[in-house]
Amino acid sequence: MPNAPVTSDQALLLDHQLCFALYSASLAMTKLYKPLLDELGLTYPQYLALLVLWERDGITVSELGDRLFLDSGTLTPLLKRLEAADLVSRLRDTTDERRVLIRLTAAGRALKNQARRIPGCVLQASHCSVDEARALTRQVKALREQLLA
Secondary structure, eight states, rough: OOOOOSSSSGGOOOOHHHHHHHHHHHHHHHHHHHHHTTTTTHHHHHHHHHHOOOOOOEEEHHHHHHTOOHHHHHHHHHHHHHHHTSSSSEEEOOTTTTEEEEEEEEOHHHHHHHHHHHHHHHHHHTOHHHHHHHHHHHHHHHHHHHHHH
């Protein structure tokens, strides 16, 4: 049974808002990533898309959208920019022309080697141990799942 809602003015203090803590942490994280990704010529959403493709190449646009929690209207321009940069190619599935497959190009695969240093830089900046970062990631993912349920 959930806890009773807090109704005092204390509940409306900005520093007591979980949403603000997550939002401001997200802004700080994006700010940290920017110079690291600028070196690779990527935006943060492009980096996220490549992370998915480095895990599993040749997925559909809808599978990528599911992994990133993005709709096709947001993904299409992102993928067009990655394609223009020769990092991915988009191909119609020969078995079902409604599906578009995304594949890494040689340049997209090679960029993975340059990106390998980024997680370590982020970990160092966070002053978290690997175990602490993994635990925090699990907590935030569990929160996301609870909110989506």
